[in-house]
Amino acid sequence: MQTPEKLILDICNPDLRENALMQLSKNTRRYGDMAPWLWYSTGTVTALIQEIISIYPYLSPHKLTPDQSTRVSNAIVLLQCIATHQDTRKLLVKANIPIYLYPFLNTTSRLRTFEFLRICSLGVIGALVKVDDTEVINFLLSTEIFPMCRHTMETGSELSKKVALFIIKSILLNKEGLKYACSTAKRFCAVTNVLGNMVGELVEQPSKEVIKLIIGCYLNLSRNPRACDALKSCFPQMLQDGTFTNYIHDDPNAQKQLEHLLLLVQGARVKQGGGGY
Template sequence: MANLPDSLYEDYSTSKLTLPSASSFAPTTTVVPFPDMDTIIQWINDLHNEIPFVSNSALQNLVTHRNTYEILPLLLWKSPCTMAMMLQEIVKIYPHISTPVHSREGKPPRAYNILLLFQCIAHYPETRGYFLKAEMPHYLFPLMDINLTDKPIECLRLGALGVLAHMLKAPIDGAAVRFLMDNGALRYCIKAIEIGSTESKTVSVFILNKILSTNEGLQYCCVLADRFFLIDGLLKNLLVYLSSMTNPSPSLFNLIAGCYAKLSQKPRAREGLWRFPPVMLLNGTFASLFAEDPDAVNYRKQLIRNMQSKVMK
């Protein structure tokens, strides 16, 4: 499994990537170290409090403990009007995300904290079903479609991408993959790959990688030549991006190699890869990364083996 941004995938990685946390922007609040269930429920109720300090403090505490209590996603979902309130926090920033002026006002952090709670709701199997049935990801797509790259705005993009990634956290939910394919989620991932930070690029390619891990997803990405070549072009551009970095991201590199290994499983994709191979993945450009990543080496071997099977035919 590829190493991924730690603030989104606490149990996925062995190496750490530094991502901005909401506490980097939000006012200091008192975090309770070991809350009981009554305290958790009180925090959820306090989300509706009209006093900003009380509401923000409750939100910060819930975010801090979001991975400690498995029941938290269900409590959030079942709590009266809580999901509506959280959605309102996301929707009300839509008019402002087209200008960096909004990011200087300090408003995105609260929405970012909301996105972190959405991530645990999207991951928990029972609430994930509710989340998909309510078509909640549609509210996140505008945050992935932002043309700006300033830090607070980038946090929103990364938080929204993280929600989709948590929907696909192993074991992969076929319903989640179908939802993303049916609703054109890859288009928004492409925007993040093109202009987002290294972390946003990594999470976007993670989402693509998980989609390619299913038969339906692999078919979806390879059935049309234009779609395949779009994905291939993005991955090749990412290889160029990595080659220009002083310290290229091992996580992103691993995911790119994994995507190519999966694409090469499809005969139609092998045709395209044989004619237009990912040269930088096959030559010595990333020798140092391969030396540190046995999984990436296996992906390259699989890619070469599948491409050679095209030649032998």
């Protein structure tokens, strides 16, 4: 196999790019320092962006082929590598590069070719929010990542829903993210409505991981006094009546989180601020 340095150089050569993207995307974990190589190699990030924007015309109408989807997904995986590394993640944000992935999050097609791009794009955002960084969170909020994640939670596959839920949960854990989501009744309702709908869907297609993520989102919302009070009127009954108890019975942490959440929603009253929205 060629060295990563050689493959990174090949990304800038249109004739060699496809193979380089494939080989590098398969070995992101193998090469621990690949992110700085990708970022600081002349023209490499530009070539990755060129790959991404080259398929915009094929997103609507739905003309994206499996080969196109795979090739661009490989490029996005390399952006995720950059987003994961502590020395390059903020540089990626400061250059506004995540915005180039947003068209893939706004698609409505459930075809596998589109879902693959959606999951890979969410993976980049998920990598960014794994570290609680207010600067990164503010960037994502200012570029309207919340509505795009809600859109994915409504239309995506189970895997893309999980990643979108993880992103929302992580943003709500941040002070600025929670403030954003609870600043108006409209935003609060937009979040709780989609969470409530997902709880309803779990009756037909139960998922332990989705249940745990939803509980985490509600728990983070409850950290805001107004939101906690408002949850009393919109918290899903199915999370209160034991409908999903069997799915988390072997996870003590999830059980404790749900019990704590129920105490907050059913018991504690807001002492100041008038309560609710």
